[in-house]
Amino acid sequence: MPDRRKFLAYTLPMVTFVVLLGLSGALHKIDRGFLFRSSEYWIYPVQTILCGILLIWFRREYRLQSPKGAWFAVAVGVAVFVLWIAPRQFFGFSIRTVGFNPDIFAGNPLAYWATVGLRFLRLVIVVPFVEEIFWRGFLLRYFIREDFDHVPFGTFSWPSFLIVTLIFGLSHSVADWPAAILTGAIYNGVAYRTRSLSSCVVTHAITNLLLGIWIMQTKQWGFW
Numbered sequence: 001m002p003d004r005r006k007f008l009a010y011t012l013p014m015v016t017f018v019v020l021l022g023l024s025g026a027l028h029k030i031d032r033g034f035l036f037r038s039s040e041y042w043i044y045p046v047q048t049i050l051c052g053i054l055l056i057w058f059r060r061e062y063r064l065q066s067p068k069g070a071w072f073a074v075a076v077g078v079a080v081f082v083l084w085i086a087p088r089q090f091f092g093f094s095i096r097t098v099g100f101n102p103d104i105f106a107g108n109p110l111a112y113w114a115t116v117g118l119r120f121l122r123l124v125i126v127v128p129f130v131e132e133i134f135w136r137g138f139l140l141r142y143f144i145r146e147d148f149d150h151v152p153f154g155t156f157s158w159p160s161f162l163i164v165t166l167i168f169g170l171s172h173s174v175a176d177w178p179a180a181i182l183t184g185a186i187y188n189g190v191a192y193r194t195r196s197l198s199s200c201v202v203t204h205a206i207t208n209l210l211l212g213i214w215i216m217q218t219k220q221w222g223f224w
Helices: 004-030 040-057 070-089 109-142 158-170 174-194 197-218
Strands: none
Touching: 004 040, 004 109, 040 109, 070 174, 070 197, 109 158, 109 174, 109 197, 158 174, 174 197
16 A cells, blocks of 8 residues: 555645535536636635645655656647647637636736636646646556555556546546547656656646637637
8 A cells, every 4th residue: 555645645636626626516506696606716716725735735745856858848738739729720610618717807907817817827837736746646657556656657557558548538528538538648658758747747737828828819718
């Protein structure tokens, strides 16, 4: 069995993230006023803060070092961004305008920029750390050996690769499954190529940063 603190360090941020995401979806179904119907506008900031605190609390457990193959990680991040937007941007698939829209605060500049800032903090910092620590740092190794921390990062096995690729893809919205499954395989490839968790975080962060900028420009809020 893995060390309890190590196990919590790699899983608790993701569990917290998913539970709050599920809470937001449940509140939407209640549909009693803005706090319930649009719960993402306050749950996402809470999610960002709580997961950020957990990442800082457990930071020593991750043993993060400088990214290896930084330019490779950046290039892959750009390529995955193109993969995500290609169906709508280049092949005429239907646009997705329903989602987290900060324009509802357009009449209040302070609220608008605070909302956008926290959304990008979640998208570009918190999500890449939480997801890469869980998917590549934990699960990709856990399916090789239960005591995952004794498996060198970037160790390959077909069962681990296929399971994590599939689960990662299916954890996204149905409309994103094809792109998400391919992304899962590519991000796993970054782990195998660089053997660096930091490089995986960089790749994910670059993808999300570019996607966030594209969303703000095109107002396709469904990609958040």
